[in-house]
Amino acid sequence: MQAGTGKGSARMRKNFSPHCFLFLMLISLGSHKLDAAGGAACGSYLSEDGLTKGECKEAYVNAKDKASLQSGAQIYMNYCLGCHSLKYARYKKVSEDLEIPFDLFQQNLIFGDQKMGDLIQVGMDPKEAKEWFGNAPPDLTLEAGLRGADWIYTYLTSFYVDESRPLGVNNKVYENVGMPHVLIDMQGIARSVCRDMPLIAENGGIKQDPLTGEQLSFQKCGFLEVDEGTGSMSNEDFDQAMLDLTNFLAYMTDPLKTERETIGTYTLLYLFIFTMLSYLLYREFKKDLH
Numbered sequence: 001m002q003a004g005t006g007k008g009s010a011r012m013r014k015n016f017s018p019h020c021f022l023f024l025m026l027i028s029l030g031s032h033k034l035d036a037a038g039g040a041a042c043g044s045y046l047s048e049d050g051l052t053k054g055e056c057k058e059a060y061v062n063a064k065d066k067a068s069l070q071s072g073a074q075i076y077m078n079y080c081l082g083c084h085s086l087k088y089a090r091y092k093k094v095s096e097d098l099e100i101p102f103d104l105f106q107q108n109l110i111f112g113d114q115k116m117g118d119l120i121q122v123g124m125d126p127k128e129a130k131e132w133f134g135n136a137p138p139d140l141t142l143e144a145g146l147r148g149a150d151w152i153y154t155y156l157t158s159f160y161v162d163e164s165r166p167l168g169v170n171n172k173v174y175e176n177v178g179m180p181h182v183l184i185d186m187q188g189i190a191r192s193v194c195r196d197m198p199l200i201a202e203n204g205g206i207k208q209d210p211l212t213g214e215q216l217s218f219q220k221c222g223f224l225e226v227d228e229g230t231g232s233m234s235n236e237d238f239d240q241a242m243l244d245l246t247n248f249l250a251y252m253t254d255p256l257k258t259e260r261e262t263i264g265t266y267t268l269l270y271l272f273i274f275t276m277l278s279y280l281l282y283r284e285f286k287k288d289l290h
């Protein structure tokens with residue numbers, strides 16, 4: 001009996017190194033997902049099915065999708081740069097990373113007397129901006145690291161009409177926000193509306209009136225709906241545009257992501273091959289011991 005146990009632990013020791021390594025590899029692969037998981041809660045944003053409140057929509061950011069990053073950069077330079085700087089980045093680096101030719105970038109995405117080598121600044125005085133909007137528009141270079149991509153995407157799609165606010169607009173994610181709905185001509189007029197939701201019985205079915213057999217419902221408020229035909233884009237196209245914009249802001253926070261991941265993959269591959277070789281060597285040495 002004792003001999004058996006001894007044999008077992010010897011086998012375990014023998015297998016330890018490759019197993020341990022595989023385990024580490026799985027952990028490091030899994031950790032790719034972690035960066036998407038963090039981030040702030042989404043205020044009173046209500047999911048489309050009305051089941052969860054305060055949970056952000058998922059933004060599928062992809063640092064390798066250059067077309068999406070280019071489209072995001074275009075929206076940013078046209079609609080956001082008037083107020084929000086990206087003061088830790090330079091135009092030149094963005095045009096290289098996003099593979100936008102210099103002259104095209106210069107003609108279409110740089111305004112005023114800015115040069116390719118400049119940091120991406122705004123001309124607005126922060127003090128004046130604070131007077132206009134109640135809060136100064138923050139720099140957004142590191143915004144995706146602060147709030148998370150999911151938060152930004154949900155925020156950008158959550159402006160709605162609220163006459164009680166100074167600018168006539170509010171946001172589900174960021175209550176009483178000072179930012180105007182700058183993309184209203186793209187999205188159209190969004191409103192916070194109520195819907196009839198079916199009343200669910202304990203057994204999971206829809207509750208019915210015992211006399212008439214009619215299905216029972218209750219009113220739930222806080223859903224976002226866009227008045228049809230008021231924007232230049234369909235809901236799907238607007239969502240995609242906001243995903244591209246979010247992708248661009250995620251790239252801003254972590255411009256070396258693709259490079260780092262490629263190096264990481266090669267390093268893991270190298271370690272894997274190296275472990276296999278050292279394991280074979282170990283077996284050779286062990287033969288000589290007997």
Ligand code: HEC
Nearest residue numbers: 079080082083133135136137138152176177178179180182
């Ligand atoms: C007219 C000026 C203006 C424009 C244009 C503008 N914003 Fe803003 N934005 C603001 C102000 C002001 C705030 C601060 C609001 C507050 O704190 O109440 C803000 C806040 C934000 C925040 C939240 C910052 C935080 O507190 O974490 C994000 C994200 C943001 N803006 C993204 C954008 C994007 C993306 C665009 C382009 C589509 C854009 N903004 C265009 C004025 C502007």
